[in-house]
Every structure is written in structure tokens, then in C-alpha cells.
Amino acid sequence: MAIDVDKVSSFSEILHDWWKVPLQVILALLILYRNLGFASLATLVATVLVMLANFPLGKIQKRLQGKLMESKDDRMKATSEILRNMKILKLQGWEMKFLSKIVALRENEEGWLRKYTYARTVGTFIFFLSPTVVAAVTFAACIVVGIPLESGKVLSAIATFGMLREAIFDLPHLISMLAQAKVSLDRISSFLRLEDLQPDMIIKLPSTSKVAVEIVNGNFSWDLSSSNTPTLKDVNFHVFRGMKVGVCGTVGSGKSSLLSCILGEMVKLSGDIKLCGTKAYVSQSPWIQSGKIEENILFGKVMDRERYERVIEACSLRRDIDMLPFGDQTIIGERGINLSGGQKQRIQIARALYQDADLYLLDDPFSALDAHTGMHVYKECLHMFLDSKTVIYTTNQVEFLPSADLIMVLKDGRITQSGKYNEILTPGTDFMELVGAHKKALLIHRNSSAETGALASETVEKFDQEKGNAEEDKKQMCRNTSTIDEELLENQAQLVQDEEREKGRVGFKVYMNYITTAYKGALVPVILLLQIVAQVLQIGSDYWIASNTPVSKDVKSPIESSTLIYIYAGLALGSCIFVFGRAISIGTVGYKTATILFKRMHMCIFRAPMSFFDATPSGRILNRASSDQNAVDYEIPLTMGALAMNGIRLVGVVVVMAHGGWQVIIIYIPVAGLCIWYQ
Numbered sequence: 001m002a003i004d005v006d007k008v009s010s011f012s013e014i015l016h017d018w019w020k021v022p023l024q025v026i027l028a029l030l031i032l033y034r035n036l037g038f039a040s041l042a043t044l045v046a047t048v049l050v051m052l053a054n055f056p057l058g059k060i061q062k063r064l065q066g067k068l069m070e071s072k073d074d075r076m077k078a079t080s081e082i083l084r085n086m087k088i089l090k091l092q093g094w095e096m097k098f099l100s101k102i103v104a105l106r107e108n109e110e111g112w113l114r115k116y117t118y119a120r121t122v123g124t125f126i127f128f129l130s131p132t133v134v135a136a137v138t139f140a141a142c143i144v145v146g147i148p149l150e151s152g153k154v155l156s157a158i159a160t161f162g163m164l165r166e167a168i169f170d171l172p173h174l175i176s177m178l179a180q181a182k183v184s185l186d187r188i189s190s191f192l193r194l195e196d197l198q199p200d201m202i203i204k205l206p207s208t209s210k211v212a213v214e215i216v217n218g219n220f221s222w223d224l225s226s227s228n229t230p231t232l233k234d235v236n237f238h239v240f241r242g243m244k245v246g247v248c249g250t251v252g253s254g255k256s257s258l259l260s261c262i263l264g265e266m267v268k269l270s271g272d273i274k275l276c277g278t279k280a281y282v283s284q285s286p287w288i289q290s291g292k293i294e295e296n297i298l299f300g301k302v303m304d305r306e307r308y309e310r311v312i313e314a315c316s317l318r319r320d321i322d323m324l325p326f327g328d329q330t331i332i333g334e335r336g337i338n339l340s341g342g343q344k345q346r347i348q349i350a351r352a353l354y355q356d357a358d359l360y361l362l363d364d365p366f367s368a369l370d371a372h373t374g375m376h377v378y379k380e381c382l383h384m385f386l387d388s389k390t391v392i393y394t395t396n397q398v399e400f401l402p403s404a405d406l407i408m409v410l411k412d413g414r415i416t417q418s419g420k421y422n423e424i425l426t427p428g429t430d431f432m433e434l435v436g437a438h439k440k441a442l443l444i445h446r447n448s449s450a451e452t453g454a455l456a457s458e459t460v461e462k463f464d465q466e467k468g469n470a471e472e473d474k475k476q477m478c479r480n481t482s483t484i485d486e487e488l489l490e491n492q493a494q495l496v497q498d499e500e501r502e503k504g505r506v507g508f509k510v511y512m513n514y515i516t517t518a519y520k521g522a523l524v525p526v527i528l529l530l531q532i533v534a535q536v537l538q539i540g541s542d543y544w545i546a547s548n549t550p551v552s553k554d555v556k557s558p559i560e561s562s563t564l565i566y567i568y569a570g571l572a573l574g575s576c577i578f579v580f581g582r583a584i585s586i587g588t589v590g591y592k593t594a595t596i597l598f599k600r601m602h603m604c605i606f607r608a609p610m611s612f613f614d615a616t617p618s619g620r621i622l623n624r625a626s627s628d629q630n631a632v633d634y635e636i637p638l639t640m641g642a643l644a645m646n647g648i649r650l651v652g653v654v655v656v657m658a659h660g661g662w663q664v665i666i667i668y669i670p671v672a673g674l675c676i677w678y679q
Contacts, residue, residue, distance in 0.1 A: 004184035011181035017174055021167050028163045032138070035153045035160075042141035043164075046134045050126075050168050057123055062179070064116040071109040072626075078105055079625050083618040087610060095606040106598055110591070113633055117587040125580040130168045131161040132541075132572035136565060139545075143561045149549045158542055201268045205276035212359055212390040213262060214238040218271035220261040230269050231257050232413045239390060239406065241276070241358075244382055246401045247394040248434060249410035255394035256284060258410065259361045262392070277358025277390075284363040284394075286344035290617055293321065294328040297350045307354065314380040315350040316373055317343075341368040349377065353385060360386060362393035366400060374400075398435050409434070515640070518592035527585045531644055534578035535652045541571035543656075583641070590637025597632055601625070 025047065032040035082089065082098050089095050138157065142149055205211060218235035232254050239245050247255050260266050262273065263281060289296050294303075297311065312318050312328075320343055324330040332339060339347070345368040352360060366374040378400050382391055393400075401407055402421045409417040409424065409431045417424045417431050424431045515524050545568045548559045605621060657664045 004187050007177075007184040008181050008188070011177050014174060014177060017170060021170050021174065024163060025167045028160045028167070031160050032157060035156050036138065036142055037145075037147055039138055039141040039145050039147050043134055043138045046137040047164055047168060050130045050133060054123075054126060054168070057119065057126065061116065061119050061123065064112060064119055068109065068112040068116050071105070071112050072630075075102065075105040075109055076622065076626055078102060080618070080622060083613070083621060086613050090610050099602060099606045102602060103599065106595075110595060113594075114591055117591055118584070121580065121583040121587050124583040125576060127165065127168075128579045129573070129576045131158075131165040132569060132576060134164060134168075135161045135572070136569040139565050139568070143565065149561070149564075151546055151549045154545055154549045158545070201273060202264050203272060203274045205274050207276065209276045210240055211274065212239050212241045212243070212276050213392070214272075214274040215261075216272045216274075218261065218273060219269040220257065220266040221269055222257075222266055230413065231266070232261060234414060235261075235271070237406075237408060237415065237418060239392065241390055242388055243390055243405040244403070245390075245392045245406045245408065246404035247392065247408050247410060248396060248398065248401060248431070250434070251396075253410040254413040255410055256363050257413070258408075259363050259392065259394065262359075262361060275359065278355075279359045279361060280352040280355045280357035282348055282352045282360075282362045282365050284367070286341070286348050286368070288332055288339070288344050288347065290332060292329050292331055293324075293347060296332065296347050297328075297354055299351050299355065301354065307356075310385065311350045311353045314353065314377075314385040315346045316376050316380070317346055317350060320346075342370065342373060345369060346373075346377065349381060353381060358390065360389055360391045360393075362391065364394050364396070366395060366397055396434070407431070514593065514636070515589075517596050518589045523585050523589050527582055527589070527641075527644060528648070530578050530582040530585065531648045534575045534582060535648050537571050537575035537578065539652055539656060541568050541575065544568055544571060582645070586637055586641040586644075590633075590640075593637075594629070594632045598629060601629075 029040055029044055029047075032043050036043075079102060082102070089098055135158065138161075139149065139154075205214075215235045215237055218232065219230040220232040220235070221230045235258070247258060249255055257266065259281070261268070262275070263279065264273075297308070312321065321328050321330075345365065349362070349365055352362070366378065369377060374397070382393070383403065395401070404421065406418065407421060407424060408415050409429075411430050417429055425435065426432060515521055545564060548564055601624065654664065654668055
């Protein structure tokens with residue numbers, strides 16, 4: 001979707017070219033008709049033929065660009081997957097193995113990049129050749145028809161051919177952009193027309209209702225295609241306000257799906273869902289933003305310091321926050337890299353508690369917590385902080401179920417039992433089987449720990465005896481080192497730092513490093529020489545035809561008309577050939593430089609220590625490997641080539657103007673200085 005949006009946005013930038021380019025062609029032909037008469041019809045025919053010649057090239061470029069984008073997508077998918085699992089690669093020592101896979105994908109991409117670059121070079125050649133072809137055909141038509149070629153008419157025609165060149169090149173480009181925008185619009189449209197989840201799936205109960213959640217004869221599925229086999233079947237229950245409801249069952253029984261259907265995230269096949277008030281949800285896998293702990297808990301709401309502190313205490317986060325160097329201002333790394341699983345779980349529970357919702361849906365909230373912390377969160381959060389709230393929580397840890405107001409047992413997407421703990425704890429039931437399995441697992445765990453039990457008891461007793469002294473020593477140590485800690489805190493940095501960016505003018509050394517990366521800069525003089533020769537031939541062709549045409553029809557030309565046209569076309573064609581050589585050289589240098597920089601960058605990334613990946617978001621690395629690499633592949637070579645071409649053309653124009661009147665240099669120098677200063 002990102003690329004499609006970019007295509008549509010790019011098309012909107014050239015929207016006015018659709019009327020400007022045809023108008024430009026019409027005006028140019030009118031000017032030529034006024035100067036050259038019926039010979040301008042030859043101009044029209046030549047213009048149309050050159051435009052038609054551009055269409056096959058445009059199709060080839062479009063196909064190559066599509067293949068190039070596909071290969072780039074394959075490389076970026078692999079890079080993203082590797083960055084997500086870099087810790088495993090580092091532990092196994094697989095960095096170079098997977099780097100070779102990325103390099104192989106890049107080599108495939110480079111193959112399409114090379115073909116696309118050379119196809120674009122051919123387009124550059126046609127761009128510069130088109131006015132030569134049109135001019136030669138037009139002047140030849142003038143000779144055949146018998147229209148005299150005068151200096152004024154020739155110079156006016158040459159300037160007009162320059163206008164036609166842009167139109168000839170732009171029209172196929174506009175058609176190509178229209179086709180790409182149409183494809184992107186169709187893709188976006190098909191995405192936007194995808195079937196939404198039923199907006200009226202959930203019936204809102206009035207705020208005065210005593211019922212918080214009610215589902216009657218509910219059948220739910222994750223997609224419409226599985227309507228014959230719903231995920232949740234014949235769901236019937238109602239929960240009153242303030243109730244604490246526990247949902248249990250084996251893995252895959254539908255516990256998480258039950259919460260999802262209450263959230264409205266599943267497809268309702270039949271039945272009714274009724275809800276009262278707002279909802280807060282805690283997922284089974286912690287969802288953490290890459291930001292400050294405080295920002296993760298507030299989640300966009302205004303800070304209420306008293307409530308915030310109560311939430312911190314209820315979720316047993318105070319000690320964890322105090323241990324962090326920046327407290328709750330500590331920036332959490334990507335996916336909570338600098339937090340334990342329990343800390344991430346408690347932070348997302350704290351986020352839900354701070355929202356002050358009416359209904360809380362907690363999906364296995366105690367799974368990542370140890371027994372002590374889990375029981376603390378269970379008591380402080382569910383039965384104290386949320387005492388007046390409705391809570392539905394899923395769990396397989398039966399020790400969190402006895403105090404629930406209602407327990408629902410799920411099996412194969414159905415509620416097989418519901419009631420209070422003692423009511424449903426009967427032999428032969430699914431709940432009894434679940435409780436028995438839990439007790440059996442605890443017994444096995446205790447037996448396996450019997451050999452280390454004595455040692456553990458001795459350790460605990462010794463710890464209890466020394467605990468008082470240790471606490472006093474800790475307080476004394478904190479008092480003695482408080483000043484040192486404050487000094488260290490000033491020097492400590494967040495795990496994730498803001499990206500550093502160079503500001504101001506780019507140094508000359510950067511440009512030199514770029515142009516000398518490929519072939520040690522050996523092709524740079526060749527590129528400049530080719531452009532200089534091309535410019536000299538271009539100026540020579542214009543000068544030749546202007547100086548050898550009579551100033552009026554009464555003056556006879558010193559050179560035969562056919563010779564005049566042949567030499568003019570030869571000089572202009574030679575200029576185009578040297579431009580083609582310059583474009584090939586720039587494409588080769590740009591491609592080679594991009595390849596070298598790509599390998600250097602990825603070698604540095606794969607050899608970086610794990611601390612680099614902990615402190616650097618993967619999105620930042622992916623930007624370097626995608627958008628920045630794209631700039632190195634396309635934009636920088638084009639910009640450097642345009643700089644060389646326009647700089648030499650500017651010098652050529654100034655030399656020609658100075659040849660006619662040296663006073664132009666007096667104006668040129670301050671204007672050039674002003675432009676450089678402004679840049």
C-alpha cells in the first residue's frame with residue numbers, strides 16, 4: 001500500500017502536465033507553421049513518430065521496474081526477518097551465512113537494476129536525439145518544398161525544437177504514470193472495498209443496565225468462509241456489573257476467541273452480543289510501544305498522578321521502575337527488548353487499568369508472572385483496584401479461579417460448564433479433569449525438587465537470618481553512594497537514542513568519497529570529457545547552421561543546402577552519441593558505487609554487537625536498507641549526472657554569450673556568487 005500511495009501521489013504532481021504538454025506541442029507547431037509554412041507538417045509527422053518510438057521503451061522500463069521492485073521486496077522481507085531474529089544468529093554464529101543469503105538476493109536485484117539503468121540510458125539518448133531528428137526532417141522538408149532557410153527562421157526553429165523535445169519525452173512518461181496510477185488506485189480501491197466486520201454486531205446497552213455482557217445463541221468464526229464450522233458454537237451467558245469471571249480450558253479450546261468476539265473482532269454468524277460501557281483489553285502476548293514506560297501506561301490519556309501511582313503499586317511495578325536508571329522515563333527498546341516478560345505483561349496490565357474502563361478483558365494475564373507476583377497482581381488488581389469493575393479473564397492456572405463469581409469451562413469452542421468453583425468441581429467433568437491435571441503437574445514438580453529441598457531450606461533460613469543485616473547494609477550503601485549515583489545518572493544514556501543527523505552544508509569530502517568509491521574515480525574524468533565534447537558538438541551544430549544560412553532570402557547561401565543539413569545532423573548526432581556514452585558511464589559508476597556501499601553497510605550491520613540491535617530500532621536499520629539504498633541506486637547517480645551536465649552546459653552558454661559580448665561576464669559572476677550563497 002505504501003508504494004501504491006506513492007504512485008498516486010506522484011501522479012497528482014504531474015496532473016497539470018496533461019493539458020500543458022499538448023498545449024506546448026500545439027503552440028510549438030503553430031510557431032513553426034508561421035515561420036516555415038507547410039514544412040511544419042513534416043515536423044508534426046516526425047514528432048508523432050518519435051513519440052510512438054518512446055512507447056515500446058516505456059513498456060520495457062515499466063516491466064523492468066516491476067521486476068526490480070519484486071526483487072527489492074524479497075530482499076527487504078529477508079532483511080526484516082533476519083533483524084527480528086538477530087539474537088539467534090549471534091548465538092549460533094550464523095551471521096556470515098545469512099549475510100550471504102542477503103547478498104544473493106541483492107545480486108538478483110542488481111541484475112534488474114543494471115538492466116533498468118541501461119534502459120533508462122537509452123531513454124536519455126532518445127531524449128537528446130529527438131530534436132535532432134525533428135530538426136533534420138523539418139529542414140529537409142524546407143529544402144524539398146523550396147522554403148528558403150534564413151538565419152532568423154533557423155534560430156527560431158531550433159529554439160522551438162527544444163520545446164518539442166520536452167513534450168516528446170514527457171507524453172509517454174505521462175501515459176506510463178497514468179497506467180501505474182490506475183493500477184495503484186485499483187489496488188487501493190480493492191483494499192478499501194474489503195468486507196468490514198459487522199459494525200452493528202454488538203448491541204449497546206444503556207448505562208443504567210445491570211448487565212455488563214450478554215451473549216445469546218452466539219456462533220462466531222474468524223472468517224466467513226468457515227461459516228459451516230464456527231470457532232465458537234452455541235455461546236450463551238450473561239455477566240452482571242462488577243462480576244469477576246474466569247474462563248478456563250485446554251489449549252485451543254477457544255478462550256482467546258471468546259474475548260475477541262466480545263471485542264467485536266470475529267465474524268458473528270448468528271446470535272446477539274450486548275455490552276454496556278467501555279472496554280479495556282490485555283492481550284496474551286504483551287504489546288509494547290517503543291517509547292517511555294510512562295507513555296506506554298498513559299497511552300495518550302492525561303496524567304493523573306494519584307491514579308498513576310495507584311496503578312503502579314497495584315501492578316507491582318514500583319520496584320522495577322526504581323531500579324531503572326531513568327525510572328518511568330526510561331525508553332523501552334523495540335518490542336520491550338530491555339524488559340523481562342513479566343515486566344512487559346505488568347506494563348500492559350497497568351495500561352489497561354489506567355484507562356478506567358467499564359469492562360476489562362484479560363487474556364491469560366498471569367502466564368508470564370511468577371507465583372508471588374501473579375498472586376499480588378491478582379489480589380491488588382482484580383479484587384481491589386477493579387473491585388467495582390467487570391472483569392473477564394482467561395487462565396489455565398486454577399489457583400486464580402476459586403474466588404471468581406463465575407467460571408466458564410470451554411472445550412472445542414463450546415461452554416461445557418459454568419458456575420462457581422465448588423459448583424462445577426464434580427468428578428467426571430472437564431473442570432475436574434483440568435484441576436486434576438494441574439495438581440498432578442504440581443506434584444511432579446515437587447517430587448523432582450525433593451533432592452534440592454534441604455539445600456533450598458537451608459539457603460532460605462540463612463537468607464532470613466542475614467536479611468536484616470543485608471537490608472541495613474543496603475541502606476547504608478545507598479546513603480554512602482547517593483552522590484556517586486547522581487553523578488553516574490547524569491552520564492548514563494537511554495537505551496534507545498534519537499538518530500543523529502548531520503546539519504548544514506555537506507562537506508566536499510563526502511562528495512569525493514562517493515565519486516571515488518567505484519574504480520577509484522577513474523571514470524570521473526571520462527564522464528566530464530564526454531559531456532564537454534557533447535556540449536562542444538551541440539554548440540557547434542547550432543553555430544554551423546546559424547552561421548551558414550543567409551540573413552534574408554535575397555542573399556545566397558555559401559554552402560549547398562544538402563551539405564548544410566548533413567553536417568548539422570552529423571554534429572548533432574555526434575553530440576547525442578557522446579551524451580549516450582556519458583549516461584552509460586554514469587549508470588555504470590552509480591551501479592558499482594551502490595553495490596560497494598550496500599556490501600559495506602551490511603557487513604557493518606551483521607558484525608555489530610548485540611547491544612547495537614538492542615539500542616537501534618529495526619525500522620531505523622530497514623530505512624537505511626530500503627529508502628536510503630534506493631536513493632543510492634537511483635537518485636544520487638541521476639543528481640550527480642545532472643550536476644555535471646548542467647554545469648558544463650552553463651559554462652558553454654556563458655562562453656558563447658561572452659564571445660558575442662564579453663560584458664555578460666560582469667553580470668554572470670555576481671549572479672553565480674548569489675546563487676551559491678543562497679544554496
